[in-house]
Amino acid sequence: MSGVTVVGLDAAGAPPHPALAPVLAAAGLVVGAARHLAAVPVPAGADTITLGPLAPALGRLAEAADAGVPAVVLASGDPGLFGIVRRLRxxxxxxxxxxxxxxxxxAFARAGLPWDGAAVVSAHGRDPRAALNACRALPLVAVxxxxxxxxxxxxxxLxxxxxxxxxxxxxxxAAxxxxxxxxxxxxxxxxxxxxxxxxxxxxxxxGPAPADVVPAASAPTDGALDRATVGGMRADNQPAAAPAGGWALPEDRYAHRDSMITKSEVRALVVARLRPRLGRLIWDIGAGSGSxxxxxxxxxxxxxAVEQDPEAGATxxxxxxxxxxxxRLVxxxxxxxxxxLPEPDAVFVGGGGVDVLTAVVARRPERVVLTxxxxxxxxxAVGLLRAAGYTVEGSQLSAARLADLPGGSIRLAATNPVVVLTGERQ
Structure with missing residues (x-):
């Protein structure tokens, strides 16, 4: 089986990578968008495929590989970044x-900005809410x-x-x-x-302040996002790295008033039920401390976070x-x-009555969690969720924490029991 060489081209017509010339000269099949095929010297005897739908090209590339015919695929920029490489693999x-x-x-270079800490997501060919929520959550995002x-x-x-x-x-x-x-x-x-x-x-x-215009630089780059595939890293399925400090943190890691905070044992289950990750929007209603x-x-x-008390909101x-x-505090x-408010993926109801839960399920989030x-x-609450089409699970949590006694003994100190309900929309 012969291989396929995927070559990224510069949209402004800068010289192609030196590796392109020999592989192109030997190619029996060249695949690319019309502008890419027009930008390189395709050998006279080579077959060409102008990309539209990718499926026909995949079939021809597989046939060429099986027959030992060298093939070249032309793409824009880095074809491994939300590009055709994923589909070919x-x-x-x-x-x-x-x-x-x-x-x-x-884009980062033109703006004169470092981007080693940036998240790169795509709104191309998928629900753009995941990319939008990444921009809401993270400080530096390229879309x-x-x-x-x-x-x-x-x-x-935003x-x-x-x-x-x-x-x-x-x-x-030039534009x-x-x-x-x-x-x-x-x-x-x-x-x-x-x-x-x-x-x-x-x-x-x-970086530039709003309304500034960054003039075009002289060095060219690729400008094409209309790739033949939309594979690559996705904000809606990229796993978030576990925070270094962990989660379900002790209450003393948060400022709170009169113990108005979801206890760590309960918070562990609540956060698990909400399933937070990059690309999702969570409402925290009756936020209290915001934990x-x-x-x-x-x-x-x-x-x-929705909180009616301005003092709690400041907390x-x-x-x-x-x-x-x-x-973001509301x-x-x-x-x-x-x-x-923008549509949520999951909602935690930590405060409010039936009227709040009614308003929440009317927005049809995937998951609703309440304590x-x-x-x-x-x-x-169970009846309301079921009537709205949610499957409901519930647990009553009773935790007893170790507490010191005089003389070096220890005892168990009970915390208040709490019922955790989870509604999942089918």
Whole structure:
């Protein structure tokens, strides 16, 4: 079986990698977009496939590999970054990859920003909410966009979050432009497709202020995001790294008032039931100290904390800052405060009555988790969730912690029992 060489090309017509010439000269099959095929000297005797749907090309590449015919696939930039490499590997083709500069690397370079700590996600060919929630949760994110899932749509979803946006259009061409805008400005404009969006939290890194225009640099780069495949790292399935300090932290790791905090044993189960990860949005209603939402944020989720008490809200923000995560605070009384919030993936109800739970299930999140100390509230809550189409599980947690006694003895000190209900929408 012969191999397939995947070569990244620069969209501005810079010289291809030196490795391209010999492999191209020997190729019996060359595959690429029309602009890529026009940019290189395809051998006169080689067959060509102009990419549209990928499936026909995969079949021809497999036939060529089985017949020992050398094949070359032309792609934009780094074809291993949300590019065609994933699809070719999934087809079982033997690959050699020769990358060029990716559009993400070029966007950061044009803006003069370091990006070693950035998350790279895609809104191309998938639900853009995962990419949006990554921008809400993380301080430095690069988004590969698509028509209908670009800077305008993502900017609209980031209104209310403290973010600066850099939008890189026409990378590597004479029309190249990088603009720094607020989410509101991004939502109000029309942007050239495709483009790269960089989302920066305040203080995440230095960069242009909103309304600045970064002029095009002389060095070219790839500007194509219209890849033949949309495989690669996804915000909606990327596992979040476990926080170094752990989770279900002791209560003394949070400022709280009058023990108004979800106890660590209960919090461990609640966070597990909410399933926070990068790409998901969690509501924490009746946030109190914010401990549940903060631990969801530590696991990569975007978090909205709803708290009616301004003093408690200040505590939530202080605790979030102490744990180096961003939690957006909404000060107001539920259910009214929930009306204009973006759609959640999961909701924790730590405070409020039946009216709050009714408003929550009306938004149809995948999962609803609530804690109840009063037993007379359990049956109505279960009934409401089931009537809304949720499968309900419940546990009553009773923890007894070690406590010292005089003389060196120890005893068990009981904490208040709590019922944890989880509703999952089928």
């Amino acid at each position: 999934a087809a079982g083709l033997p690959l050699r990859v020769v990358p060029a500069v990716s559009s993400v690397a070029a 590969l966009t698509a028509p209908g899932a670009g800077a305008a749509e993502l900017g609209g979803g 209104i209310g979050w403290s973010r600066r946006l850099l939008v890189a259009e026409h990378l590597g061409t 190249e432009r990088i603009r720094a805008v607020t989410p509101e400005q991004a939502a109000a404009e029309t942007w050239a497709d495709p483009h790269v969006l960089l989302s920066l939290a305040d203080g995440a890194t230095a 549940v939402g903060i631990e969801c944020a530590l696991l990569g989720a975007a978090v909205l 939530v923000q202080a605790n979030a800052a102490a744990h180096a995560v961003h939690v 000060t107001g009384r539920a259910p009214a405060a929930l009306a204009d 109840l100390a009063a037993l007379d509230r359990v049956a109505p």
